[in-house]
Amino acid sequence: MNRLADIALFVPLAAGLHVAAFTLAAGSLGGGTGAGGEGGEDLVTLAAAPPAMARIAQEWDTAPAPHSASPAPASPQADTAPTLPDSAPAPHTRAPLPAQPDRPEVTAPSLPAPPPAMAAPQLPRQMPALPAAPRPDRTAALVPPAPAPGRALPSRPPMPSPDTLPDAQAQTGAPLADSPRPVARPDPTPASTPQQARRAKGTAGAPVAGGQTGTVATPTLSPGQRQSLRAEWGARILARVTRQHHYPRGSRAEGRALVELVVAANGQLLSARLVRSAGDASLDRAALAAVRRAAPFPAAPRGLGRPRDSFTLPLNFERRR
Missing domain, CATH: 3.30.1150.10 (Fusion Protein Consisting Of Minor Coat Protein, Glycine Rich Linker, Tola, And A His Tag; Chain: A; Domain 2)
Structure with missing residues (x-):
């Protein structure tokens, strides 16, 4: 919009300046302050343009400066988070290690060759026979040693023969005669006779007066x-x-x-x-x-x-x- 307004303003102004300049140039070429038209009827008076008009013409001849766009209206700023410092912490750098001197080349010492393995001695397959140990004579151990001379062995009484054994009854006769004899116990009477058993068998289960049954012989429980x-x-x-x-x-x-x-x-x-x-x-x-x-x-x-x-x-x- 601003550019169109400038064009509408300066175009008529430039046209007027060109017309004035052309008029001045024509008057100077005619050789006098006045010139006649055809038959001397028209007179044109030319005069020098004032300094203001000359300055305007010069500005018109120069190209207009490029118009800078007007800044856009600032938008409302919202609440923003606090800005962090621009400078980030410098990364930790390790100090360069000092150059190590060249290590001397180490060569492995040459070891002597191992001695050849010794062969194991060959053992005889058959073990030598061991001498047999003498066995003690058992019969000799059973024989009692001979008594020393001048020492008499105690004499044992001879064992009595079966015929000469004392009679046990004769030795214990007196106590048996004095002991009292036990009193003979009477023989136990039988629990029931066959006649009683037959009587119980005949009356078992038979109803009696008063609604009672007869006595039945039962085993003891x-x-x-x-x-x-x-x-x-x-x-x-x-x-x-x-x-x-x-x-x-x-x-x-x-x-x-x-x-x-x-x-x-x-x-x-x-x-x-x-x-x-x-x-x-x-x-x-x-x-x-x-x-x-x-x-x-x-x-x-x-x-x-x-x-x-x-x-x-x-x-x-x-x-x-």
């Missing part, structure tokens, strides 16, 4: 074996009662009842009673009814040897949720 048989019988009775155990209808109570029952050896229920209540009358009645429905029970195991036995059974009553 240890207390541990008897307790094991009794526990086995009680488990079978409890399993039978559990199958008949039901929660009573219409009851909403819960509890645990203990029922004591007496069972004969053949499995017959002799009695049943409530030892501990479950806390509700309907639950107690259901416990006794379950015991009566489960009778008769399994018979007692063989070898228990008891006509009857009592058991206490726990019965739990819980509502189903």
